[in-house]
Amino acid sequence: MSEKTTHFGFESVAEADKAKRVAGVFSSVASRYDIMNDLMSGGLHRLWKAFTIQIAGVREGDKVLDVAGGTADLSLAFAKRVGPHGQVWLTDINGAMLSRGRDRVIDRGQVLPVAQCDAEKLPFPDNHFDCVTVAFGLRNMTHKDLALSEMRRVLKPGGRLLVLEFSQVYKPLAPAYDLYSFKILPWLGQKVAGDADSYRYLAESIRQHPDQGTLKSMMEQSGLARVDYFNLTGGVVALHRGFKV
Numbered sequence: 001m002s003e004k005t006t007h008f009g010f011e012s013v014a015e016a017d018k019a020k021r022v023a024g025v026f027s028s029v030a031s032r033y034d035i036m037n038d039l040m041s042g043g044l045h046r047l048w049k050a051f052t053i054q055i056a057g058v059r060e061g062d063k064v065l066d067v068a069g070g071t072a073d074l075s076l077a078f079a080k081r082v083g084p085h086g087q088v089w090l091t092d093i094n095g096a097m098l099s100r101g102r103d104r105v106i107d108r109g110q111v112l113p114v115a116q117c118d119a120e121k122l123p124f125p126d127n128h129f130d131c132v133t134v135a136f137g138l139r140n141m142t143h144k145d146l147a148l149s150e151m152r153r154v155l156k157p158g159g160r161l162l163v164l165e166f167s168q169v170y171k172p173l174a175p176a177y178d179l180y181s182f183k184i185l186p187w188l189g190q191k192v193a194g195d196a197d198s199y200r201y202l203a204e205s206i207r208q209h210p211d212q213g214t215l216k217s218m219m220e221q222s223g224l225a226r227v228d229y230f231n232l233t234g235g236v237v238a239l240h241r242g243f244k245v
């Protein structure tokens, strides 16, 4: 019987191996992850995340799940919004990323529940959260459809899922964006994080990720309703939003 394969950047790998390869990338970059985010995006990732927080419309007392939350940028921002009667869970599959996130949470004087878990098999009950977010995480998941269904499952009726992810840039920007991603990014990764390959994977995985329209359909197929999206920075990134009805 032939083994099922999937993408790891431009490589085709056995489905069973993808999670290990992705784990290798994030374990390697975890200690330089935040500085690289600022350098690579010229600080833009902060604006993309601030927009996500605004669109999330989270209120005091809400329960929020940050999937693939990594170093906790979104969790920390949500914690301020939900206040002492709300709850924000910081989760990620990768121990190295999650411990950086947990340390940042503690350094900011916050107390948040933290769980190491796979988005494809979330350890939370049905109908539990007002808002679920996944920022720059979905691209790395092996079974994106499964992860989307899981995120929908744990949402309360009326709750929303926000997916912030790299997407398809407007055509006129593509040549400059390609030059930047395939030449400058790996060079920067080598200089700052001592790891060109992980940043080459980043550029490649973005090209393999479903475009805006495809991701919208995938979210609809997972059972989410009223799905829409916002293009940010010329489509470099898109924020998708869908509701559980």
Ligand code: SAM
Binding pocket: 022, 026, 067, 068, 069, 070, 071, 072, 073, 091, 092, 093, 094, 097, 117, 118, 119, 120, 134, 135, 136, 137, 138, 140, 141, 142
């Ligand atoms: N959300 C953070 C942010 O926006 O800065 C971190 C994003 S980082 C690019 C992607 C994260 O996705 C990594 O921390 C990685 O461990 C996590 N990840 C990859 N596959 C995952 C999965 N199946 N379940 C949960 N997290 C996953």
